[in-house]
Amino acid sequence: MKLVIKFGGTSISSAKDIKSVAKYLQSLSKKNQIIVVCSAISGITDDLLEISNFIKKGNKENANRIVTKIIKKHKQLAKESGLKSHSHRKLLEGLDTHISEFEELIHGIILLEEVTPRSLDYLISFGEKLSINLISYALLDLGSKSIPLTGKEVGIVTDSNFGEARPLMDTTRIRVSKTIDSLLNKKIIPVIGGFAGADQHGHITTFGRGGSDYTATTIASCIKADEIWLMSDVDGLMTADPKIIKNAKVLKEVSYVEAIEMALFGAKQIHPRTFEPLLSKKIPMRIRNTFNIKNPGTLVTASPDAATKKTVKCVSAIPHNGLIDVRGGSMVGAPGTAAKIFSTLAKVGVNIMMISQSPSESSISIVLKKTDLDRAVNALEMYLLGKIIKKLEVTTDVSIIALIGSGMRGTVGVASRVFAAIEKKNVNVVMIAQGSSELNIAFIVKDSGCKLAVQALHDEFKLAKIN
Ligand code: ASP
Numbered sequence: 404m405k406l407v408i409k410f411g412g413t414s415i416s417s418a419k420d421i422k423s424v425a426k427y428l429q430s431l432s433k434k435n436q437i438i439v440v441c442s443a444i445s446g447i448t449d450d451l452l453e454i455s456n457f458i459k460k461g462n463k464e465n466a467n468r469i470v471t472k473i474i475k476k477h478k479q480l481a482k483e484s485g486l487k488s489h490s491h492r493k494l495l496e497g498l499d500t501h502i503s504e505f506e507e508l509i510h511g512i513i514l515l516e517e518v519t520p521r522s523l524d525y526l527i528s529f530g531e532k533l534s535i536n537l538i539s540y541a542l543l544d545l546g547s548k549s550i551p552l553t554g555k556e557v558g559i560v561t562d563s564n565f566g567e568a569r570p571l572m573d574t575t576r577i578r579v580s581k582t583i584d585s586l587l588n589k590k591i592i593p594v595i596g597g598f599a600g601a602d603q604h605g606h607i608t609t610f611g612r613g614g615s616d617y618t619a620t621t622i623a624s625c626i627k628a629d630e631i632w633l634m635s636d637v638d639g640l641m642t643a644d645p646k647i648i649k650n651a652k653v654l655k656e657v658s659y660v661e662a663i664e665m666a667l668f669g670a671k672q673i674h675p676r677t678f679e680p681l682l683s684k685k686i687p688m689r690i691r692n693t694f695n696i697k698n699p700g701t702l703v704t705a706s707p708d709a710a711t712k713k714t715v716k717c718v719s720a721i722p723h724n725g726l727i728d729v730r731g732g733s734m735v736g737a738p739g740t741a742a743k744i745f746s747t748l749a750k751v752g753v754n755i756m757m758i759s760q761s762p763s764e765s766s767i768s769i770v771l772k773k774t775d776l777d778r779a780v781n782a783l784e785m786y787l788l789g790k791i792i793k794k795l796e797v798t799t800d801v802s803i804i805a806l807i808g809s810g811m812r813g814t815v816g817v818a819s820r821v822f823a824a825i826e827k828k829n830v831n832v833v834m835i836a837q838g839s840s841e842l843n844i845a846f847i848v849k850d851s852g853c854k855l856a857v858q859a860l861h862d863e864f865k866l867a868k869i870n
């Protein structure tokens with residue numbers, strides 16, 4: 404089969420892991436046509452972002468210290484990978500080309516003392532530029548034919564929305580399929596850097612954090628792959644976070660829509676746009692663990708097997724959020740109130756995670772990240788308090804609990820089971836929201852009741868026994 408296989412950073416962060424990934428790929432390539440997509444090795448994208456922060460603050464020394472650390476880390480991995488002299492030399496050449504470019508770029512932005520969205524994307528794309536060399540030359544060392552390619556080189560063309568770019572699919576499809584088909588015909592395994600592409604002027608763009616998942620599905624859609632596997636360090640999508648619930652289980656099969664909901668909440672973070680390119684082509688995806696290859700992982704498909712359709716499949720929790728209750732003033736019956744509140748928050752860059760409004764329109768509750776709370780409250784006080792808002796009430800330390808499962812749609816009594824189970828544990832529900840898709844029910848409890856609530860629901864819906 405034609406398989407796109409993507410490795411997250413934690414899968415390729417030591418020489419030992421790089422070697423075993425290469426061996427695994429080599430054995431897979433005997434029976435399949437494989438296309439590899441890689442993230443940067445763990446922590447490198449964070450380091451690159453830190454460099455840009457230091458440069459913005461004019462702290463050249465610290466910026467250069469991290470540059471040196473990144474270069475050293477990759478050279479060290481190259482050395483420890485223990486490749487034969489020919490492939491080792493080729494690997495060093497590959498790394499050096501990108502390292503020189505990286506150093507030149509750093510020199511340039513330090514001189515300018517300015518990091519624009521465009522130069523930032525160029526800078527943070529280097530993690531993947533380096534990691535692909537480590538994997539590709541490890542494959543070469545084992546006797547496979549392989550080539551490292553950046554997103555730009557493989558033909559991913561995007562809009563110029565730096566930091567949150569989207570591929571221009573018509574052009575991308577033609578270019579990517581042409582590049583990859585010709586490599587596959589020559590039995591060459593492409594190792595492609597995730598996360599980045601280039602706009603029509605050739606400037607590097609990135610897809611937002613975690614964007615290598617999105618690269619993998621974009622490529623899979625372009626070449627009509629038979630399957631796509633996302634390899635990370637968890638066994639798949641689970642019924643709950645195993646750090647909270649000891650008997651949480653891996654889900655065998657979920658639908659795209661369920662996976663989209665789970666990706667927002669779950670222990671396995673997936674880039675939010677990952678599933679977009681798969682929807683029309685209906686390419687099945689597996690979410691698997693690099694360190695537990697025997698486990699088949701979770702299969703994500705357009706139409707899951709009837710046997711796996713359950714009312715509730717997963718209970719997720721996001722602890723440590725803030726809640727703002729906005730009340731009074733002239734909110735009732737005044738069109739545009741919600742718009743004013745939300746645009747005020749948007750102006751200061753606050754992302755809203757959950758909203759509910761009572762039908763009396765006298766209050767709106769908003770859940771957001773705790774780190775955004777101060778900024779949000781300041782903005783609302785400054786621009787709206789005393790005008791359309793009379794009172795702001797803030798609760799810190801709240802958890803969002805969400806139940807996900809497409810079987811909830813049209814099933815009577817799910818909500819009553821949910822809240823009865825929570826009541827039995829004496830946990831107070833602060834706010835509730837259910838979208839009309841009925842794919843999930845989400846509610847808010849204080850952080851102190853989070854674990855109890857998740858466990859109660861995991862038990863109520865017998866998720867430890869899910870098949
Ligand atoms: N390296 C990028 C990040 O850390 C992209 C990815 O890992 O998918 O966000």
Ligand code: MG
Pocket residue numbers: 411412442443613
């Ligand atoms: Mg990553």
